[in-house]
Amino acid sequence: MSCNMRILLFAAAALLAVGPKTYAAEVTFYEDALPILQSHCQGCHHPGEGTPMSLLNYKEVLPWAKAIREAVLLKKMPPWYAEKGVGKKFSNDRSLSQEEIGTLVAWADTGAKKGDLAAAPPPAKFADSWSIGKPDLIVRPPKPYRIPSKGVIEYTYVIVPSGFTEDKWVSKVELKPSKREHVHHLIAWVRPPGSSYFEEYSVGDFFVPSVKIRERRREGEGKFERRQLLASYAPGGIPNRLEAGQARLIPAGSDFIFELHYTANGTAGTDRPQLGLVFSDGPPRQRVFTTAALNSKFVIPPNASNHRVEASLTMSAKAILLDMMPHMHLRGKSFEYRAVYPNGKSELLLRVPKYNFNWQLSYVLEEPLTLPKGTRIECTAYFDNSWSNPHNPDPTQEVRWGDQNWEEMMIGFISLAIDADQNPESVFVSNKPVNKGTPAVTGGNIPAM
Ligand code: HEC
The missing domain is CATH 2.60.120 (Jelly Rolls)
Incomplete structure (x- = not known):
């Protein structure tokens, strides 16, 4: 761990210690930690899910107590990249509350005690490894x-x-x-x-x-x-x-x-x-389909640390927005979705300030959003093609659209619901570049995906 990270962890732990809840009472695995792990972690951390370890019981979790403390303090786990307090609320938000983080940290800091099995919640069930x-x-x-x-x-x-x-x-x-x-x-x-x-x-x-x-x-x-x-x-x-x-x-x-x-x-x-x-x-009442606003014509100059690329999509009929999934590759830095309504009002839907290529997350709206005819979905991405991006395969290269990780993509996927008998082709108007500089390719046409 880097020195900076250590300082950060120390500072975060100190903050939590003066937080509203104190942990005079014993914090134990069965009573305090396990319920949090069940609802926020085990969905991925169980056998067959491709995660490095299973976190189902005390024996499995104990060796990871310290790693869990660090992962939750640094907000590395559970993976969730939407900025809090801006944009919409998401039904699949797995992030921990400050209190839940405090509980897991206190558990690790007070000897990772086992506690009373009788206090444990019933084990979570995982359906045959199919999450559907x-x-x-x-x-x-x-x-x-x-x-x-x-x-x-x-x-x-x-x-x-x-x-x-x-x-x-x-x-x-x-x-x-x-x-x-x-x-x-x-x-x-x-x-x-x-x-x-x-x-x-x-x-x-x-x-x-x-x-x-x-x-x-x-x-x-x-x-x-x-x-x-x-x-x-x-x-x-x-x-x-x-x-x-x-x-x-x-x-x-x-x-x-x-x-x-x-x-x-x-x-x-x-x-x-x-x-x-x-x-x-x-x-069904409604037909759901996935499409995207995307831009495949960008050129990211060598060493550019904050290169902006935009794409948009305009609705020619009413549709209901269900979810959003930004997609970029290793130089992806941040991504934002806005809805610009026919009356000109612009609303921020989702901001991902620190995009992480390893986590291709879809953000599912807690309340589906009606997009009236004429609404424009605008996506804005920033790319970091400089040395300061540790994932950058080569800052000396000019980077364009391409399949491979060392090339880039800029796609704002969305899922929409329309009337079951409506034709999805009818929902979009023709492409209209909105961005300054590089032209945007828009609509349901996903070229080289
Ligand atoms: C969406 C799936 C998912 C969820 C939810 C999730 N994890 Fe993970 N976790 C992973 C994967 C995949 C890895 C291995 C890759 C990585 O480290 O990013 C991992 C790695 C870890 C690691 C090792 C980190 C390291 O630094 O090596 C810890 C500790 C951890 N998870 C704890 C947790 C805890 C605690 C929770 C709940 C609060 C949680 N995870 C929720 C998928 C998940």
Whole structure:
């Protein structure tokens, strides 16, 4: 640990010590620490979740008492990057209150005592490692993908037919790898029948298309006629749940297209992702889909420490905003979403002051937000291409849009709900660059993702 960090920890601990709550009474694992771990930590820290350790019981937690103290004081854990007190409130906010941090710190500082088992809350249950519960259908590529130990691994795809003879509505969906260590991201796309997307490739084989082929679209083909984002996986992400009456549509005759992106890490491996689907009970009231405001035309100069890039998206019909997920790579520094309403009023929705590439978090609105026709979603990102960014692969390079971690992306994903019988194509007006300098590419068209 650096000296600065030590000072910070010491200062934070001192602050807590003079806080309103004093810990004259004994702080114990079963009574005080375990309930917090259950509600804020075990969701990730249990076997099968790809976390370095399980934190289910005293025996497992004790060796980590000091590390937990530091992780919560520094707010490294649980991972949550939205700035407090600005923007909207989020239903999946996992961060700890000051009092909960104080309790965990006091527990570690007073000998990490066990306490009385009788005072413990009942153990938390984890549903068969699917966070959506048991899927009605699991879709997988026909064979595992072999991940090489080194070299650049290009975006790889595989097409799996759904076999659906009727339209299907999905209320819960989860995509997960079998080998998390290598995963940069995974996406499951839905390819409706008649789509031109990857029409030259055969079903069931892995293939690596050129960026040109990936971006190609038939003249006049709608964005959502070509492909629709169904689910994604990236480190730290959690599948979003939909409200009752909301579902994603998979048209009859669609194919699933798995987009696989791995990063070589020195050891070879295999991965065979699983897409779990839970079908909705009846016809939904609202159709949910994911789109994005993005900018793929930026140029980040070498050594620039605060380079601004903007993107926007304008609604040509009313829609309801459900969640937001900023996406950048290693030079990503901060990200902000605003809604600019037809009356000119601008509202900050989400600010992520310290973006962390290792945690691709989706921020789910506690109260879904109605965006009237004419509302503009504006995303502003800053990139740090200087030496002071410890994650920067090379500050001497000019950086543009690209797949790989040493290239960049600027995407503000959003999920929207519309009437179930409404066409998502009708929700956006044509692209209109708003930014000074680099033009923004907007709309549901996600070019080289
Ligand atoms: C969203 C999933 C998630 C949640 C929630 C979560 N963790 Fe973690 N935690 C991880 C992952 C993944 C790692 C390993 C990678 C890393 O260190 O970032 C980790 C690492 C850690 C470490 C080791 C840190 C280090 O410095 O090596 C500690 C300690 C820890 N978590 C404690 C906690 C505690 C305490 C909570 C709850 C207050 C919590 N975590 C909540 C996913 C999570």
